Amino acid sequence: MGMTMTQKILAAHAGIEEVHPEQMIKARLDLVLGNDITTPAAIGEFNRIGANRVFDKSKVAIVPDHFAPNKDIKSAENCKQVREFSGKMGIENYFEIGQMGIEHALIPEKGLAVPGDVIIGADSHTCTYGALGAFSTGTGSTDMAVGMATGEAWFKVPGAIKFILKGKPGKWVSGKDIILHIIGMIGVDGALYQSMEYSGDGVGNLSMDDRFTIANMAVEAGAKNGIFEVDGKTLEYVSEHSERAPKVFKADADAKYNRVIEIDMGTIKPTVAFPHLPENTRSIDEVGDIRIDQVVIGSCTNGRLEDLRMAAKVLKGSKVSSSVRTIIIPATQKIYLEAMKEGLLEIFIEAGAAVSTPTCGPCLGGHMGVLAKGERAVATTNRNFVGRMGHPESEIYLASPAVAAASAIAGKISSPEEVIR
Amino acid sequence: MIKGRVFKYGDNVDTDVIIPARYLNITDKAELAFHCMEDIDGDFVKMVKPGDIIAAGKNFGCGSSREHAPLVIKLSGINCIIAESFARIFFRNAINIGLPILECADAARDMENGDRVEADIKTGRITNITKGRTYQAESFPEFMQDIMKAEGLINYVRDRGKGL
Numbered sequence: 358m359g360m361t362m363t364q365k366i367l368a369a370h371a372g373i374e375e376v377h378p379e380q381m382i383k384a385r386l387d388l389v390l391g392n393d394i395t396t397p398a399a400i401g402e403f404n405r406i407g408a409n410r411v412f413d414k415s416k417v418a419i420v421p422d423h424f425a426p427n428k429d430i431k432s433a434e435n436c437k438q439v440r441e442f443s444g445k446m447g448i449e450n451y452f453e454i455g456q457m458g459i460e461h462a463l464i465p466e467k468g469l470a471v472p473g474d475v476i477i478g479a480d481s482h483t484c485t486y487g488a489l490g491a492f493s494t495g496t497g498s499t500d501m502a503v504g505m506a507t508g509e510a511w512f513k514v515p516g517a518i519k520f521i522l523k524g525k526p527g528k529w530v531s532g533k534d535i536i537l538h539i540i541g542m543i544g545v546d547g548a549l550y551q552s553m554e555y556s557g558d559g560v561g562n563l564s565m566d567d568r569f570t571i572a573n574m575a576v577e578a579g580a581k582n583g584i585f586e587v588d589g590k591t592l593e594y595v596s597e598h599s600e601r602a603p604k605v606f607k608a609d610a611d612a613k614y615n616r617v618i619e620i621d622m623g624t625i626k627p628t629v630a631f632p633h634l635p636e637n638t639r640s641i642d643e644v645g646d647i648r649i650d651q652v653v654i655g656s657c658t659n660g661r662l663e664d665l666r667m668a669a670k671v672l673k674g675s676k677v678s679s680s681v682r683t684i685i686i687p688a689t690q691k692i693y694l695e696a697m698k699e700g701l702l703e704i705f706i707e708a709g710a711a712v713s714t715p716t717c718g719p720c721l722g723g724h725m726g727v728l729a730k731g732e733r734a735v736a737t738t739n740r741n742f743v744g745r746m747g748h749p750e751s752e753i754y755l756a757s758p759a760v761a762a763a764s765a766i767a768g769k770i771s772s773p774e775e776v777i778r
Numbered sequence: 779m780i781k782g783r784v785f786k787y788g789d790n791v792d793t794d795v796i797i798p799a800r801y802l803n804i805t806d807k808a809e810l811a812f813h814c815m816e817d818i819d820g821d822f823v824k825m826v827k828p829g830d831i832i833a834a835g836k837n838f839g840c841g842s843s844r845e846h847a848p849l850v851i852k853l854s855g856i857n858c859i860i861a862e863s864f865a866r867i868f869f870r871n872a873i874n875i876g877l878p879i880l881e882c883a884d885a886a887r888d889m890e891n892g893d894r895v896e897a898d899i900k901t902g903r904i905t906n907i908t909k910g911r912t913y914q915a916e917s918f919p920e921f922m923q924d925i926m927k928a929e930g931l932i933n934y935v936r937d938r939g940k941g942l
Contacts, residue, residue: 381919381921383942394802397805398845398849402932405932406935424802424803429803431805435803480843481841481843481867496843497843497848497867499931499932500874500931502932503932503942506935509942510942545790545840546837549837549865576841579865579866721794721842723800740841742841743818745794747800
């Protein structure tokens, strides 16, 4: 029987010829990832196993990014524990403040994920590296602990939904709009326990940053992973960022899919997800009059250089509304520096936005932009659950950087077309 | 055999309402458990008793990978979650930490707050005593059952003494 791309990668890492959906396997890991929220619990479990070293010092990555730079004393203690563990274990890929970025932007940038890898991370958005043609998925702290100790993880082999992307996204339409559109179509459990496999002529029209955004939100559709077919753009990205050799897997022609969905990207409009689920999507012309108090542009979903360029294109020469607190967070130090060199930071600050050092902060209501009761935010983040960004009676509208920037200017959810001068 | 009273919730109960991120800097387990289900059911921690059961709709535990979510539910005294379906990371985290879960759409849909329910994790047999109905949940693959028998992945790995 033919296998999907994910199934082929898993089979290769389980050391077997063939796998089938629902099969239980143990797979070899190329990278085990954790952050300041999930690693402290993993350290406790790691010690409980009785392990005294990690399976491979070069294949564990730890990034304090959620409540870092330390937001309070408890977070400082957690970061300290993670730092000391990393030092004691000799973990080569521990990224301290000043080096760190939001983990899912940082790991590809540092060349730690390449096509064909199997990666687990104690963070749900670990699925981001599927953009590179790797199998990567979020797990909990216990899996991270066992992964660090043994270099292995258990998996139930997933079936898949095949997305055939066609055409070219229109003006102001980005990877974020495409993935919100898809989640709106299939629902937040539409891909439960399955892979979302992307192929088709249209993939070539998507930048790597678009693909990272689309793979990143696979978990918001319930998927185990999102994965893109490897093409020239992928290989170019990998050769620029990594010294490791990519292993390219391609789905068999007779691979079985639970569902095949064709998407003409040319028909997708800028899309917004209304509270309190990412599936509550509306196209920008259907949003109505929604006044807002805050805009956040950043996160593992949309804090990359292209995202910032898009926001700058909209904000250039304009001022954000005096009633909208606008917070822009480049996802890594490298992106921050590039944004500075390109003059993007100047555009943001001139427009009246705050620019911050990399952190996940506001996305999960940690710090740097927590919402009060009754407040509304447009965010380029990934979840709009009840209380996600602060008070349980606050509201989050998920959108692209272009829509978020336009909304910051207008003081209400708006299309870039409405505000561009 | 698990026997308890039902706390019923709807579809897509996410990890942010199970344990809001504002508490994720807490490492003391008892303190963490005090906030279990806080943003969906403020009375939960006051009402829950050891041995009780959570019943829910589709996609229970969606969202973050935080293991704090199944952990606070386990620490609160809940003995089993019966749902129409689970979000996959929550599913594996529950198994990995030894929190019994069962997937059974009919049983979960029929259950109401306060129902008395009996569940056998080994056989997947669920009895709603209040309603006088029985159900059969999906059975777990042998490997997952072994992890559950060991009350979690750490014990399983430690007992084997040679990796996964």
